[in-house]
Amino acid sequence: MLNTYTSYQLIARDIAKSIDRVEAQPVVKRDTEYYLDNITKVKSIEDFLKDDRLFKYAMKAHGLEDMSYAKAFIKKALKEGIDDSDSFANKLSDKRYRDFVTTFNFARHGNTATIFARAQKGTAEKYLRQTLEENAGKQNEGVRLALYFERKGPAITSFYDVLADPALSRVVRTALGLPDSFAAADIDRQAKLFEEKLNIEDFKNPQKLGTFLKRFTSLWELSNPTSTTQASLGILFGQPVEFGVSTNVLLAIQQMKR
Secondary structure, eight states: OOOHHHHHHHHHTTHHHHHHHHHTSHHHHHHHHHHHHHGGGOOSHHHHHHOHHHHHHHHHHTTOGGGTTOHHHHHHHHHHOSSSTTSHHHHOSOHHHHHHHHHTOHHHHGGGGGGSTTTTHHHHHHHHHHHHHHHHHHHOHHHHHHHHHHHHGGGOOOHHHHHTSHHHHHHHHHHTTOOGGGGGSOHHHHHHHHHHHOOGGGGGSHHHHHHHHHHHHHHHHHHSOOHHHHHHHHHHHOOOGGGOOOHHHHHHHHHHHO
């Protein structure tokens, strides 16, 4: 098994081809074709929730697959829309719900909500990217987190956005060498430390974002060594494999120090 940074790079260096491979998978292809063929037939929130296949596809596209069972919750969000600052979706700290309601804005557009590109091709594109990340996570959760941060990073405007997203905050904590227990600290203290250690504008710069993710994947590898990493140390030092650190990781760390 390849180490975390190498696995991430194999996917990220040509993300379009990586997504093409996902799209060609038979199950993904069938589900995407069904979604694109049928989403414009949806004219109401009730239609949307009734077609379980369509609804689950859309939920997964927005990273909400685990909440597909909570139809009453989603119905409330869709009914109230996003135009009122006090609406249900706007008051939720998890911005994925607002994004979902923005895409399927029945409250504003009524029976024409699904004719827009964001509800059709836009959702299909999100589904493919989400599936790519999930597939990567089955092999290595660090790769999934890196791909997710690469996608979300440029849109981050505040470290409170990071703290509202468990995956983003886990990447930042790992990159800064902070223990998981730091997540239980006062939220303002966490945000202040992140601000002291990182420049949020760097996430908008592809090269600087790449350097940050290289650091993350290297430190992730130290705490979650892959079999290749473990074997490398066993060969080099004759120690049990559970103490392993790959030469690629050591080189990456040395480069970061320079």
